[in-house]
Amino acid sequence: MPEATTTRPARVTLRHVAERVGLTPAAVSMALSGSSRISEKTKVAVREAAAELGYVPSSAGRALRRQQSGAIALIVPNTTHHVFGHLYFMHVLTGVASVANGQDAQLLVSTNADEADGITAYERVLRSRSADGAIVTSAAIGDPNVERLTTSGLPVVLIGRFPEFPEAPSVWIDDVASSRAITEHLLQVHGRRRLVHVTGPLDHQTAVDRREGFLAAVRAAGIEHDCLMVEGDFSEQSGTDAADAIRDWHADGVVFANDDMAFGGMLALRVAGVDIPGQVSVVGFDDFGLARSTTPGITTVHVPAESIAETAAHLLFALISGGVAPVAPTPEPELRIRESCGCRPAPS
Numbered sequence: 001m002p003e004a005t006t007t008r009p010a011r012v013t014l015r016h017v018a019e020r021v022g023l024t025p026a027a028v029s030m031a032l033s034g035s036s037r038i039s040e041k042t043k044v045a046v047r048e049a050a051a052e053l054g055y056v057p058s059s060a061g062r063a064l065r066r067q068q069s070g071a072i073a074l075i076v077p078n079t080t081h082h083v084f085g086h087l088y089f090m091h092v093l094t095g096v097a098s099v100a101n102g103q104d105a106q107l108l109v110s111t112n113a114d115e116a117d118g119i120t121a122y123e124r125v126l127r128s129r130s131a132d133g134a135i136v137t138s139a140a141i142g143d144p145n146v147e148r149l150t151t152s153g154l155p156v157v158l159i160g161r162f163p164e165f166p167e168a169p170s171v172w173i174d175d176v177a178s179s180r181a182i183t184e185h186l187l188q189v190h191g192r193r194r195l196v197h198v199t200g201p202l203d204h205q206t207a208v209d210r211r212e213g214f215l216a217a218v219r220a221a222g223i224e225h226d227c228l229m230v231e232g233d234f235s236e237q238s239g240t241d242a243a244d245a246i247r248d249w250h251a252d253g254v255v256f257a258n259d260d261m262a263f264g265g266m267l268a269l270r271v272a273g274v275d276i277p278g279q280v281s282v283v284g285f286d287d288f289g290l291a292r293s294t295t296p297g298i299t300t301v302h303v304p305a306e307s308i309a310e311t312a313a314h315l316l317f318a319l320i321s322g323g324v325a326p327v328a329p330t331p332e333p334e335l336r337i338r339e340s341c342g343c344r345p346a347p348s
Contacts, residue, residue, distance in 0.1 A: 012055040014321035020049040025323030026314045033102025035310075071106035072096075072316060073131035075149075077121045077139050078111060086234075086260075087288035088305055092137055092159065095309025103317055105132075122149055133316045135159060135309075140203045155319035157312045161205050169319065171312045171328045175206055178301045178333035179213025182283050183255050185299070185335060187221050190281050190342050192253030195227045198242045198265065200234045200257040207234075210257045210285060232261050239264030247272060252280055253341075259284035259291045262298050266340065277342040287336050297338030304331055 014025040021028070023046070031038040031046040038046075049055075074096050076089060093109065100107040108131055110121040122145040125131050133155035139146050142164070150156050150168045158170040186192040197214040200207030211229070218224045228249045232238030239261030246254055246269065256262035262284030266276055276282055276296060284291055284300040291298035311328050337343045 012053045013323070014055070014318060015323045016053055017046060017050050017055050018323065020053065021045050025318035025321055029099075029103070029314045029317045029321070033099055033314075035102075035314075070104075071108055071131045072100055072313070072320075073108045073110050073125045073134040075110045075121050075125060075134050075136045077136075077143065077145070087290070088286065088303075089137075091288060091305035092309040095306040096135060096313045099310050099313035099317070105317075125149075126152060126154070133157070133320045135312050135316055137309075138204070141205055141208070142203075155316060157316045157319070159308060159312050161209065163205070169315050169328075171308050171315065173303060173308070173331050174333065175209035176213040176216065179210040179255070179257075179285065180217045181213075181333045182285070182299070182301050182335055183214045183217035184221075185337075186253040186255065186281050186283060186341060187217060187223075190253065190277075192281050193221075193223055193226060194249070194251050195223070195253045195255060196230060196242070196246050196249055196251040197227065197255045198230045198232045198239060198246075198257060198261050200232060200261075202231060207257055214255050232257065234258050234260060236260045236264035239266075240268045243268030243272065246280070247274065254280060254282050256282065256284045259286045259288065259298055259300055262300070262340070263290055263294055266294065266298075277340055281342050282340040284340075291336065291338065294340075296340045299338045299341040299343065300336050302334040302336050307331075 014028050018025045018028045027038065028046050031043045032050065074093065097107050110124045112120045125134055126149065134149065135157050136146060136149065137159035146162065146165065150165055156168065158165065158168050159172065160170065161172040161175070162168060162170055183195070186195065195218060197211060199211045202208055202211070215224065218227045228245065228251070230242045230245050232242060234257065239256060242261070243265055246265065254265060256265060262282055266282055269276060269280060274280055282298065284298045287300045287302040288305065291300045315328060
């Protein structure tokens with residue numbers, strides 16, 4: 001009588017390991033990459049199941065079994081100068097790279113050569129077939145290349161809110177709720193009533209959502225007509241440029257849509273003799289490091305960009321391995337209170 005044998009799938013994927021241990025493919029990916037979010041007991045169980053099934057989480061193993069490249073792409077449809085000049089992208093790059101390294105995968109960063117050639121970053125990935133999947137961040141509203149990418153058959157995860165693609169796997173924070181929360185801080189804690197909101201570029205969903213959060217707060221307070229909107233572009237210079245409008249409006253509070261603009265605006269207001277926070281309370285958004293180094297420190301919303309990028313990368317590897325990307329949780333708004341609004345800083 002022949003010996004009984006254990007049937008092993010012809011092509012072992014993360015989904016097979018996940019089914020064996022009763023986890024999602026994304027959790028298995030995190031366990032195999034050594035994520036601190038997974039307990040040691042679970043990591044051991046996942047490694048044992050992977051070994052038993054013959055799953056090899058290396059780029060070489062994946063390439064041999066599935067004829068894949070062993071690489072993922074981070075697509076940023078902006079110029080290289082723009083990307084590497086902003087701390088947000090550094091946090092995203094760090095988060096994605098840490099997961100890719102844990103999967104023994106290469107990371108390709110695809111940007112644009114110039115502002116006029118917005119399709120380049122996408123084309124480089126689609127035509128070359130150099131990546132097994134892609135993560136997209138900072139795409140503009142209505143960018144046709146996002147739809148083209150998400151319908152190409154290539155596994156794709158989006159960083160940010162894309163309401164026009166509700167079925168696409170995405171990871172984002174609630175910019176509306178966060179912006180409303182920090183605006184309400186000025187209204188309720190500091191009694192500010194004549195506010196200015198300096199927006200980001202309104203062809204990006206992040207800026208639109210942060211504007212909507214501001215408007216929701218001032219409408220609820222019944223002071224919408226005492227508030228002013230100034231469009232910026234997330235750069236320090238656009239914050240500086242907004243200073244004259246802030247002074248002319250006789251504002252007593254300013255909600256900047258990011259910390260770079262808050263920094264530029266604060267410098268220009270102080271040069272003009274405006275006392276911050278005595279005359280004007282200032283708040284920002286992002287908390288990527290700049291807000292902690294200014295005088296006064298900038299009260300802001302903390303955006304966990306590195307963590308968001310890690311989650312996006314884990315979702316992408318789950319898709320590449322044949323799994324279904326689970327819905328990523330949306331972090332709750334987290335204010336970082338410092339001196340620019342008039343508060344004493346929270347103990348560190």
